[in-house]
Amino acid sequence: MRWELPLTALGLLLLVVGHGIGLFVAPPEAMMGDVGRILYAHVPTAWVALVAYLAAFVAAVGSLWSGRFTWDAAVAATVEVGVVLNGLLLAQGSIWARPTWGVYWTWDPRLTTTAVMFVMFVGVLLLRSLVEVAERRLTVTAVAGIVAFANVPVVYFSVKWWRTLHQDFSSPETVSSPMVTPLRIAAFGMLFVAIGIAVMRWRAIYAAVQRETESPALPDMPAPLKLPEVP
Amino acid sequence: MDSPLPEPAAAPVIEAAGLCRRFGGRWAFARVDLRLMAGERLLIVGANGSGKTTLLRALSTSLPPTEGRLRLFGMDPVAAPEAVRSRVALLSHAVGLYEDLSGAQNLSLFARLMGKEPGRVAALLEQVGLDPRRADPIRTYSAGMRKRLCVALVLLKEPALVLLDEPFAALDPKGMDQMGELIAALPGAVVIASHQVERAGALCSRAMLLEGGLPRWQGPARSAWAAWTAVHGARE
Amino acid sequence: MTQLWAVLRKDLLIEWRARAHGVALVSFAITLLLLFSFAVGPNANVLRAHASAYLWMGLVLTSSLQLARSFQVETESNALDTLVLAPVSPPALFYGKALSNTLQLFGVGLVSLPAVIALYDVEVKEPAGLLLLTLILGALGLAAPGTLYAGLTARLAARQLMLPLLLFPLVVPCLLAAVKATTLILQGDPMDQIGSWLTLLACFDALYWSLCGVLFGKVIDA
Numbered sequence: 001m002r003w004e005l006p007l008t009a010l011g012l013l014l015l016v017v018g019h020g021i022g023l024f025v026a027p028p029e030a031m032m033g034d035v036g037r038i039l040y041a042h043v044p045t046a047w048v049a050l051v052a053y054l055a056a057f058v059a060a061v062g063s064l065w066s067g068r069f070t071w072d073a074a075v076a077a078t079v080e081v082g083v084v085l086n087g088l089l090l091a092q093g094s095i096w097a098r099p100t101w102g103v104y105w106t107w108d109p110r111l112t113t114t115a116v117m118f119v120m121f122v123g124v125l126l127l128r129s130l131v132e133v134a135e136r137r138l139t140v141t142a143v144a145g146i147v148a149f150a151n152v153p154v155v156y157f158s159v160k161w162w163r164t165l166h167q168d169f170s171s172p173e174t175v176s177s178p179m180v181t182p183l184r185i186a187a188f189g190m191l192f193v194a195i196g197i198a199v200m201r202w203r204a205i206y207a208a209v210q211r212e213t214e215s216p217a218l219p220d221m222p223a224p225l226k227l228p229e230v231p
Numbered sequence: 232m233d234s235p236l237p238e239p240a241a242a243p244v245i246e247a248a249g250l251c252r253r254f255g256g257r258w259a260f261a262r263v264d265l266r267l268m269a270g271e272r273l274l275i276v277g278a279n280g281s282g283k284t285t286l287l288r289a290l291s292t293s294l295p296p297t298e299g300r301l302r303l304f305g306m307d308p309v310a311a312p313e314a315v316r317s318r319v320a321l322l323s324h325a326v327g328l329y330e331d332l333s334g335a336q337n338l339s340l341f342a343r344l345m346g347k348e349p350g351r352v353a354a355l356l357e358q359v360g361l362d363p364r365r366a367d368p369i370r371t372y373s374a375g376m377r378k379r380l381c382v383a384l385v386l387l388k389e390p391a392l393v394l395l396d397e398p399f400a401a402l403d404p405k406g407m408d409q410m411g412e413l414i415a416a417l418p419g420a421v422v423i424a425s426h427q428v429e430r431a432g433a434l435c436s437r438a439m440l441l442e443g444g445l446p447r448w449q450g451p452a453r454s455a456w457a458a459w460t461a462v463h464g465a466r467e
Numbered sequence: 468m469t470q471l472w473a474v475l476r477k478d479l480l481i482e483w484r485a486r487a488h489g490v491a492l493v494s495f496a497i498t499l500l501l502l503f504s505f506a507v508g509p510n511a512n513v514l515r516a517h518a519s520a521y522l523w524m525g526l527v528l529t530s531s532l533q534l535a536r537s538f539q540v541e542t543e544s545n546a547l548d549t550l551v552l553a554p555v556s557p558p559a560l561f562y563g564k565a566l567s568n569t570l571q572l573f574g575v576g577l578v579s580l581p582a583v584i585a586l587y588d589v590e591v592k593e594p595a596g597l598l599l600l601t602l603i604l605g606a607l608g609l610a611a612p613g614t615l616y617a618g619l620t621a622r623l624a625a626r627q628l629m630l631p632l633l634l635f636p637l638v639v640p641c642l643l644a645a646v647k648a649t650t651l652i653l654q655g656d657p658m659d660q661i662g663s664w665l666t667l668l669a670c671f672d673a674l675y676w677s678l679c680g681v682l683f684g685k686v687i688d689a
Contacts (some may be wrong), residue, residue, distance in 0.1 A: 046264040064685055119636040127633065130623050133255075140619055143682050144633065147612065150678055151637050158640035158667055167413050199603065215297070216256050225440070293552060327549035329477070329540065331484040343473040345555045368484065384549075465646035 011192025018044075018186030032087040042092045044108070044187040044218045047086050048194045052082035053121065053149055055198075062146035063138055069213065072138040073144050073206035076128060079121050086118045109160040116155045120148040134213045242305040243268050244392050244420040245290060250299035252289050258383040260444040263299070270392070272421040274431050274452050275440035276459055281422035282325070287394045288443070290422065291321035304391065317345070320390040320396055325375045328369055334380050335365040338387060347387055355383045360409070374401040382413055391419045399427045428456050472553055474563025474573055481540055482571065489571070494531055496575050497582050499525040504586055511588055514672075518587035519649035522640075523642055523675040526576050527609065531631040533575070534613040536622040547621075547687065557684035565614040565676070592655040601648045604668040608641035608675065615679040618686045643669040 022040030056078040063071035093111045094104045105111070124144045131137040236249035242460035245267040252259045267273055279284050288294040289301070292308040292315055295341065300306060306313045328337045337350040356362045359379040369377060379402065385393055399407045407430065414421065414434050425431035432438060439460060440448040448458045503521040507513055514521075541547040550560060583589065591598060614632045620626040620681055646648070648664040 028453055058248060061514075064682075076599060095351055116636045117641050123629070123633045123636065126627055127620070127623075130625055133411060137689070139685050143615070143686055146682065147615070147637065147678065150674070151640075154640045154671060154674065158643050158671075160665070161667065162643050186576065212255075214256075215253070216258070218251065218261050218298075219443070221262055222442070222445055222447055225458060227448075227450070227454055291552060313554050313556070321552060323548075325548070327545045327546035329481055329546050330544055331481050331540075333475070336480065339626060340473055340477050341549070341553060344470055344550070344555055346469070362659070433570050 002203030004196040007192050008200075010197060011189045011194075014185050014189030014214055015193060016189075018184075018189050021182035022186065024227060031225070038092055038096050040182055042096065043183060044190040045089050046114075047187055048190045049082055049085035049089055049114075051191065052080050052194060052198070053117070053152065056121075057080060057149035058151050059067075060142040060149070067132065067135075067138065068210045070206060071137065072086060073202050073209055074140060075141050076202035076205045077198045079124055079145060080201055082127060083118065083121050085194065086121065087115060089114050090118060094147070098224075107159070107163060109156055109163055110161045113152065113156040117148075117152055120151060120227050121145075124148055157225045160217040178179050243302075244271075245422075246300075246305075247290070248300045250286075250296050250301055252285055253296050256432050258444050260289075260441065263446050264445075265439070267392075267422065269329065270418075271437060272423070272452075274391055274428075274435040274436040274437060274438040274455055275422065275424040275441060276426070276428055277424075277464065280443040282444035283441055285444075286325070286395055286443060287321065287422065287424055290392075291319055291394050292316055293321065316387075318391040320385040320393050322381050322385055322386045322393070322395045324396060324400075326369070326381060328377075328380065330370040332366050333366045334361050334376075334383075336370070337369060337380065338383060338414075341384060342387055345388055347389070351387060351435055355386055357399075358386070359383045359413070370430075375403065376408045378402065378406075378410070382410070385417075386466040393417055393419060393421045394446065395421065395423045395425075397425055398408050398423060399425060399430060413466055430457055432456065468559075470559035471563045471566075474550075474560055475489060475566050476557065478540075478564060478567035479536065479576060480571065482567075485685060488536065489574075492571075493528060493575055493578050495532065496525050496529040496579050499528055500579060500586055501584050506513060508625055514587040516581050516654075518589045519653055521587065522576070522579055522583045522649065523550075523605065523646050526605070527635065527638065527642060528610045528631075529575055530572055530613055531558055531634060533571055534610075534617040535620075535626060535630050537564060537614065538617040538632065539571070542617065542621050551687060552576050557687060558680050559678050560687065561618075561683035562676075565610045566677070568610040568614055569603075569606045572609055573603055576602040576606060581610065589653045591653060593652040593661065597661060598649065598652050601652065601665065603669070604665060604672060605641060605645035607672040608645070608668060611638050611675040611679045613671065615683055641668060641671050647667050 019040055057074050059074035059078060062068075063075055089113075093106075093108075093114065097106050097111075098104055099110050128137060128141045128146050131140050199215060243266050245265055250263040250265070251261040253261075261284060265273075273378065275283050275286065284343045289296050290303075292312060294301070294357040295309065303315045304318055308313050327377075333392040334356060335352055339349050341347075342352055353362075353365075356365050359382055361376060361379055361383065364372065364376065369380060370386070372446055373379065375420055378398070395414065396437070398410050402410060406433075407427070411430060411434060414423070421435070423431045423435060432455045435452040438450060438452045439446055440455070440458045447459065447462060450458065500521055503524070504514060507517070527582070577599075579603075584591075611629075613634055616630055616637075620629045620633070623629060644664045644667040648661050648668065649660045651664070
């Protein structure tokens with residue numbers, strides 16, 4: 001365990017500070033009141049989740065290009081972190097929506113994209129768990145990861161279009177911007193925690209893959225065969 | 232699709248040094264050194280599970296080796312897969328053809344895919360004795376017929392290297408004779424993995440004995456039987 | 468190019484030879500349409516309003532069966548190995564199979580149309596050609612990622628579950644656009660929006676037909 005532990009600790013500290021300010025010190029949100037304070041958690045989570053998925057995409061491309069398991073482990077670790085954050089995001093979205101609009105779900109383009117992303121990347125992890133041969137697993141994970149990430153902007157824009165041409169719900173855009181400082185603190189806190197955990201997972205996954213693909217010793221060449229004289 | 236052969240006439244068809252392949256923690260074959268020139272025929276013998284099939288698959292580029300160096304026709308199969316594969320044919324355990332299509336349809340399909348003349352299909356089916364069943368889906372073929380169809384596919388490809396994995400398996404004596412004739416008529420280099428040590432040995436000039444994946448012995452084909460007995464004891 | 472054509476021809480020939488499968492597929496799609504009506508209830512207005520949703524949901528669900536089968540043919544007797552060693556270039560194999568899948572899905576959609584019109588009592592207010600165009604663009608959108616994922620999951624024991632699980636979230640944009648366009652075609656398009664939806668669909672198709680073609684080579688390697 002090297003630099004990621006102190007980094008995670010720092011991140012947690014920043015999170016506590018940022019959320020502390022956001023929850024207790026900052027003025028309540030202009031339109032939403034106290035419920036709006038969830039933005040201090042929601043926005044950083046969203047941002048870092050996307051960063052995690054972007055990192056997964058880069059790692060997946062590297063993985064396919066080089067065929068090395070360092071990249072493969074990075075894909076797995078970043079997708080895992082991304083999925084956890086993504087799940088949190090969905091939960092936060094529901095918690096926010098209920099007191100604000102009286103429903104647990106809205107078809108806001110961002111929230112909808114989040115839901116689709118969640119299912120896609122959970123699919124990537126599931127797929128990964130089903131492949132037993134390490135080299136095949138690398139290829140499969142990388143391909144699935146690349147396609148899943150490529151779909152994120154596509155889903156976002158199509159849902160946005162879908163919603164604007166079909167005015168059902170008023171879109172829950174951020175009504176008035178929250179205080180920037182606690183948001184930034186929380187954002188960096190979240191980022192550091194995510195990086196720290198991702199690196200810890202990376203080490204664990206890489207070690208497991210290395211154990212799995214460890215080359216056993218080559219058997220020794222047997223003694224040359226002596227044949228009886230052929231008439 | 233033909234790229235010019237880069238090597239002069241003297242380059243080996245197969246050049247393998249320290250070739251190894253493992254699955255997880257188990258070595259299927261290891262430390263295989265092999266040099267096969269054009270026109271040479273090699274017999275590989277070994278007990279079941281000795282790595283013959285895996286070695287043949289590695290030589291066909293169907294499976295990448297885990298370690299070691301492999302050059303086919305002087306080329307690296309990883310760098311130039313299409314050039315190498317168009318010159319190699321593998322006759323394996325699995326039929327590898329489409330069950331719902333007829334013998335003729337399967338061959339025509341692969342003729343088009345391999346850039347060969349589809350007109351040759353009829354003559355080839357005749358040559359392997361499948362002409363009366365040419366329009367039947369291969370789902371209805373017996374094991375022997377499927378084998379003959381696979382041989383027709385090999386002949387269609389006109390490869391410089393033919394790899395045969397147990398070509399005599401599942402054939403009756405007459406079928407085995409026919410297969411022997413077909414193999415004898417193959418131009419180019421040939422590698423046969425077979426339990427039929429005498430029959431296949433008669434068709435080959437050299438032999439290799441694999442035991443537990445390791446090349447235990449290499450020598451002239453006529454000594455293959457002696458090598459086998461030396462390692463495994465006499466058969467009844 | 469010849470290889471692509473040969474692969475396409477081969478796939479269609481096999482489906483023709485084993486056409487019981489095709490009939491079963493179409494029956495499945497129509498059964499789904501029936502189920503939707505039973506689930507929603509005999510409210511003619513509701514059924515008519517959502518007819519395009521039922522059509523496309525039926526097609527999406529049927530596609531997972533059709534796509535899985537397209538690779539089952541290859542792995543059944545190891546024909547995929549023979550193809551790879553022929554050698555067949557991976558793009559030719561991908562585009563040949565994806566085109567064959569597109570045509571088959573389009574066929575299922577085409578046969579579903581009369582059932583949709585009858586069961587849900589819809590009229591086609593915009594030109595029928597647009598409806599066919601939407602069907603083709605939608606089929607293209609399902610086929611490209613579907614063929615890639617079918618290849619990816621072909622040898623997994625859990626492939627029947629993994630293929631839809633991976634494919635369905637991916638084709639959400641395609642589904643949205645196709646349903647929207649079809650609804651407008653069936654109910655009339657006063658604000659001229661069909662074009663935008665079809666453009667979205669076409670962009671989706673272009674993206675995935677290029678991306679999946681590039682990635683397919685890695686998928687079929689050993």
